[in-house]
Amino acid sequence: MDLEFSKEELAFRDEVRSFAQQKLPAEIREKVDQGRPLTKEDQVRWQKLLADKGWIAPNWPLQWGGTGWTPTQMYLFDDELGAAGAPPVIPFGLKMVGPVIYTFGSEEQKQRFLPDIVSSNVWWCQGYSEPGSGSDLASLSTRAVRDGDHYVVNGIKAWTTLAQHADWIFCLVRTDPNAKKQQGISFLLIDMKSPGVTVHPVITMEGDHEVNETHFEDVRVPVANRIGEENQGWTYAKYLLTHERTSIANVGAIKRTFARVKREAAKVTSGDGTLLDSPVFARKLADVAIQITALEYTMLRILSQVARGGAPGAESSLLKVRGTEIQQSITELLMEAGGYYSMPFVAEHGKAIGPEFTARAAANYFNYRKVTIYGGSSEVQKNIMSKAVLGL
Template structure:
């Protein structure tokens, strides 16, 4: 694969870099550079800035608001966002349900839902995982019974990321229990303000409120909010998960994470010598960089495939496995570098209160980041399930 940039690509890189420098709000940058708890308004404000520029959905077809960029330009764009430490694009609308809608929905549904997703006026969450289902998504029990021109939905979802901020949810529901599990699932969209919807927080190991439980008690959903055909939800779900898994790799942001590790490792310790002089730590850091470079090449192949009009294939499972392993390894090395400073962190400081941060600034958030990143090998389909997909789809086993 030829990774050399053309003159046009280099000009595009300068354009992106200049745009970020001029338009990335200083207050959001300061908050993210400090590692403070992200806020909904920070994500929305940044996404609206990208929307006004026409850059918020690079992967979308141009006719629906995409950029029409080449695979190389998409790569450059993500690299520059990662290098600038901008808020990540919240995937539920733009990277997940958006592609399902413009691929499988009716024209009326596209006109109704896509503009709000693009402009970030409507915040989405994902209703997939359920209590007791684990990685066996097809065993979901949330039920939707059709009554005339509406469905009555009963059941629950768990690990629903950012549902406390969501306006709408895209939800897998069981509409037929008499057929094979995968054939009885449908894909519904509904308003989170509908009567009968209850959201309860799940506080994670790092003390944060990122995920939730959602309960549905006789929630009425118009039939017109069904995407595609009844019973085809499993097909749409697999399509969506391919897009989700590709995005989970987060190569550009892992590069920034490794750069921060190097910064920490080059800082003098209490004995006066930097950690980078420890051959064992230096070896771990070098191995991590090599793994990330290999992952980067795989991601570029995936981008090239998408630029040819092909959706993410089984390579998205490879990206998901290795990408999340690298993200976790970065936090592990950060804790190792922080040493005893990683034991003490202040939740109120993370939320932006005027509390002192214990330990060197570069290591203050090592512990909460470590705890939070334990989830990455599970969401989007656990890594064990991804290995099964690779064995079947790539190795033919």
């Protein structure tokens, strides 16, 4: 047993750290710290800086822009960038559809789509959930009917995050309505400019426009845009869900946000001192600090297992459940720290009425309710662990 990283690993960490210090634009870091939404330009700007360095798609195969890093380097990279206040990359292209394309796509699809994902020239969004299909994803009913060299797609995709910026969407569609539910699904790549695709904003309770409903009305999609075999889409989607889960708990980012809560609480007057002197608030902080340590070392244990050649199993579900619960606790603490100044409804990224940190304190508290719902809800994760870990 050894808690230390190797000399090479530490040198790598320093390299990532100094890259972030030099290249991460201050205004982007500030927005991340204040929990403000990033514009498309912010996001693309940062992703292009990573791409210039060759670090935008570290887990990809070398020929498509990957780095060949070890699992430990991958972890250190994510952790350092999170700790530096860098925004996470938009996952839909880089962490979701990209891996599906290079794993299951045709040579032509790889050539056509992968370079644009790596360069952040094309923005992807995800078309999985539907109004009637949430955690029971396989019940989806968006239809794709074959018509010569095309599919004709009709249906509605729900929660299409940042679809308002998207050039392309990857969708699960039903191609065989008679098959058992998982077996009649195909995986399609659809150009958002196709006639019949419309994006309808959905405003969430904090006032943000982050998600949408994307409607498909007789949208013609070339058969060449189907990934892999017809009716095998569920297999590809499941693969993708595993990718989504393992990249979900960023301890570096969590620690940075937590440190910010402490910093802000130290400036809030409470009684004769600051909020940090309040035994009740201070104990809540201490409790979360311990939870973060438990998450961090559970993560490192899984990492050590992977580094020794094991596969991350259903334990990654644990990271998702705990990571998101802790993120939620932190948003709660920040809102509590704001006191009365958490009351103003600062939608549309307006100015704070009170201290700067309060501008998004309540908004992010509300917004972060999503994290235990998306990416496989906590309950779905528990079903997975029950089956895969406990054998129930």
